[in-house]
Amino acid sequence: MNRLSEQAARGQKGMNSGIHTEQGARQKRNALRPSRGRGFFRSLPAILSVSVLALVCASAAALAGGAGPKAVPAPERTSLRGLARPAALAFDRRGNLYVAEQGETRGAGRIILRTPDNETILIADGLDSPAALAVDQNGGLLVALRGSGEILRIHKNGKRTVLARGLDRPATLALDRDGGIWVACGDGSLHRVERPQPSPPAR
Structure with a gap:
């Protein structure tokens, strides 16, 4: 068992x-x-x-646009040549280009206008080192003269109005929303210039 x-x-x-x-x-x-x-x-x-x-x-x-680095396009050629020390540019509402030339000697500055049709017109000459340009609300051209320390307005009819004197090498112009003119000077100062009379409206 x-x-x-x-x-x-x-x-x-x-x-x-x-x-x-x-x-x-x-x-x-x-x-x-x-x-x-x-x-x-x-x-x-x-x-x-x-x-x-x-x-x-x-x-x-x-x-990157799906490709390698893009080439920078070359600047377009201009028919404006032989300028004497161009210093400032400004456009108006009609597409006209204003060019300020300081000139080779003091007092030989001038301003020319280039129309959209490539027509060149002399606006002013005998200026003392124009350094800055601006166009006001009524189409008047504002010019800062570095040599004489003045701010000019050139009206449509060619008349010149002195807006300010005694500035130290005015170099830059700008307009505010009220039409006042601001200018920066070489001594580091900033001034607001009141416009005494508006430019006549462009016809």
């Missing part, structure tokens, strides 16, 4: 050992078999890195 019990116990132990052995082999096979889910998640960081890199490259190409 004891022998039968021992044989039964040995058989049960062998069966258990076989079961454990088969389970271990199955676990090894599962471990060696590639897992679709784990493989995808392991490669996800690499996929994201490639996607981000592609997005950055596409954005850079879009900002």
